[in-house]
Amino acid sequence: MAGLARSLAAAILLLWMTTPGLAADRVVIVLDASGSMWAQIDGKPKLEIARESLRSVLQSVPADKEIGFMAYGHREKGSCEDIELIVPPQAGSAGAVSAAADSLKFIGKTPLTSAVKQAAEALKYAEDKATVILITDGLETCNGDPCALGKELKAAGVDFTVDVVGFGLTADEGRQVACLADNTGGKYIQASDEQALQNALVETIAAAPAPAPEPAPAPQPAPALEPEKPEFNFVPTVVLAEGGDPVTDGNSWEIYKASSDGTRGDYVTTEYGAYKGNLEPDDYIIVARDGEARTEQKLKVEAGQVYKPLFALNAGTLIIHPRPSEGADVADGAAVVIAYPGVDTPPTYYGDTKVVLPAGDQKVTVTIGQGEVTETISLTAGRVIDKDIIVGVGHVVANAYYVAGGDKADGSGIGFKVFKAKKKIDGTREEVTYAYGPDSKFDLPPDDYVLMATVDLAVAEQPFSVKLGEHQDLKIAINAGVLAITAPGASKIEIFDPKKDVNGNRKSLGYAYDEKYQAALPAGDYAVVSEKLDNSSRESTVTIKAGERAQLTVQ
Structure with a gap:
């Protein structure tokens, strides 16, 4: 697992190292903070791997590199607008980016297209050379078109590129986001095969020419001896409770300069675990964190002194x-x-x-x-x-069958709704939940329910009860067959109930603007009308039998 974290870290660093002219670039890292990042690789959440990799890489970035940080899906569970530029692009921001990534919640959706566009705008991509680095473990879930966005940004940008790291994506999923990099002249790196990615990075880095050796400096006079300084002047300890054992893993230290009014000033660094360091003489505010717990202390550092503060998180x-x-x-x-x-x-x-x-x-x-x-x-x-x-639920798996004991409906157009069995005072039932497709799964509290199954134009209901801890397969027979219609040259095919009302009108059951139309229908008789572009029409009748397929050609 550590190897995979190092691989992802190396991938991001390689993007910075090998992009031509990056020294003049301003970069925004866009991190996927959707709920899917809780998925695990080798027993470790992907979000932890991403955090650790970012932290490792950012420690190696030059202080003058202008880096910004954006995330999406970190504040609201179902919002496509949950995108935030947390750290604007600026020099010396590596520590702030690490701290921001460590504090994210991973709960929401994946509006990656909008996020990349907002990152490009934050970089003023139409005026200056800029790069966006997107790290995502999922595909767009908010109706954006990453491929089209790539072309749009490339056309309007001044030497603008998007580099994409597909974290745990399949090859097919990767192709769906790689176009964002391809269309801007950037790189797509798939971080799913640890060894293959490591080999590619080693080969690329090893191929880089070594810098020419600098001439040996002229001998300098021996400096005057200075008083021996302690190796570290800041050695903090954090405990969960007074008298408890020190916390040395998973915790963090955020260090800020103290403003004149005693509040947090400029950010200095974020460190982790059993930390020992050196602080320049100044006034500081030190924040100790572990999980969701935090505490802070003010510290005045003077030259030649060693400080060993104790932080109790309570x-x-x-x-x-x-x-x-x-x-x-x-x-x-x-x-x-x-x-x-x-x-x-x-x-x-x-x-x-x-x-x-x-x-x-x-x-x-x-x-x-x-x-x-x-x-x-x-x-x-x-x-x-x-x-x-x-929690106290039972598990239900629902499927629809054309007839009892017959074929299972397994195509598109299958939906299930679960209602409370008890009707309300107005005669309606309270809808509990819904799902689509075969093998739809429901976890429900013990109670009496009604399952409504819809397969195209056929609908059926079936009561059922849920018991605590019980697993049951619900098979609902919709008493329907399948009608396949072919109407050469037709612009529209429509299915009607053959019976007319008192006004001579028939009820339309379904239609398609095509020469072919297939749908499941309850057993019975139907009228089928095909219309052509010249407004001429043809009508045929057909009988549908439950559990059988009927084919009809309307000339």
């Missing part, structure tokens, strides 16, 4: 195992929302959850499908609470 560790029922496996897709003391927007985790939180009452809400349960857990500083939370 925090504990909460481990949540969300399960649909007692004894069931952990639900990997379960959403775990934890509202801890002092938070305005509670973070969302998925599946097994382990997080450091400020001590106090933790309001934990776990959602599996349509089941939801909320518990308040009191967490004491320094304590670890390991707890199962049972």
Whole structure:
């Protein structure tokens, strides 16, 4: 796993190293912070690999490099507008970018096309040479067209390029975003095969010519001896609770200059784990973080002094195992929302959850499908609470069949809706949820329900009940067949109920603007009308039998 993190880091660094003339560029890194980044590679979330890789690369970037940082999907779960330029492009921003990436929540959608466009505009791409580096583990989910955007930016930009790192994408998925790089003259790097990517990077870096050796400097007079300085003058320690063991893994240190009014001033650096460092004499504000817990102290550093401050987070560790029922496996897709003391927007985790939180009452809400349960857990500083939370649902897999015991409907046009069985006072039922396609899955609290299945123009309902922890396959027979219509030269094909109302009109059931039309229909008799561009029409009748296919040609 460390190898994959290094590979992704090397890929990003290589983009900076090998882009011609980059010394004059201004760069914005766009990071995918959608919920899919919680997926794991070799047991480690992709978001952690991305964070660690960015941190490693940014430590090697020259201080005068102008870097900005943008993310999407990090604040709102279902929004296509959730795009934010967190760090504007500027020199010396590497540490700020690392800190921003480490603080992101990964919860939303993937509006990558809009994000890249906004990043280009932030770089004034139409006026200056600029590069956008997109790191994404998924495809566009907000109706953007990355290929078209690439052409648009290339046409309007001044030597503008987009480099794309496809993190964990398949080859087919990669081709769908590679065009964004191709159409701007940039690079696409697929970071899914660790060894292959490492070999390509080693070959490219090794092929770079070594710099010519500089002439040996002239001998200098021996400097005057100075008093021996300590190796480090800042050696902080952080604990979850007073008297607890030091935290040395997963924690971070944010260091800022202190302003004249005592508030945070200029950002200095972010470090991790058991940190030892050297700070220039000045006034600082030091922020210690672990998980969702943080504390800060002011520190005045004077020359020749060593400082060993202790930071107590007043925090504990909460481990949540969300399960649909007692004894069931952990639900990997379960959403775990934890509202801890002092938070305005509670973070969302998925599946097994382990997080450091400020001590106090933790309001934990776990959602599996349509089941939801909320518990308040009191967490004491320094304590670890390991707890199962049972949501209480049953699992249902729904499929539609043309007739009982016949063929399963497995094409397009299949949909399912779940309603409460009990009708409301106005005679309607409350819709609970819906899904599309065969093998549609539902996690539902115990209750009585009605399943409505739709296959093209055929609709059927079936009552069912859900019991706690029960897995059941629902097979609903729609009593329908399939009608395949061919009408050579037709501009429109329309299917009618053959019966006319009192006004002589027939009910239209479905139509297509084509010479061919296929749809599932309830068993019965139908009229089929084909229309041509000259407004002439032809009509035929057909009988549909449940579980059978009928073919009709309308001349």
